[in-house]
Amino acid sequence: MKIKFIGVSDPVYMINGKTYDVISIENGWYRIIDEEGEDYLYPPELFEIVSDETIDD
Numbered sequence: 001m002k003i004k005f006i007g008v009s010d011p012v013y014m015i016n017g018k019t020y021d022v023i024s025i026e027n028g029w030y031r032i033i034d035e036e037g038e039d040y041l042y043p044p045e046l047f048e049i050v051s052d053e054t055i056d057d
Contacts, residue, residue: 003030003047012036019050 001022009016013034024031029041 001025001030001049001053002051003032004050005046006048007046014042014046020047 002019003022004019005014005016007014007016013036014020015035020032020034022030022032023039026041029043030047031039031041033039
């Protein structure tokens with residue numbers, strides 16, 4: 001799944017308007033790799049779905 005960040009930009013973590021790949025969904029939150037190259041969980045309300053293709057297991 002591809003999602004676009006719609007929150008306030010913070011160049012260390014997330015950039016507004018940038019598309020990120022969801023690597024998993026856990027308890028409804030998206031696990032993505034941020035600008036530091038680390039994977040973290042983020043709440044879905046901070047994103048807009050760009051492509052809802054399923055995540056490969």
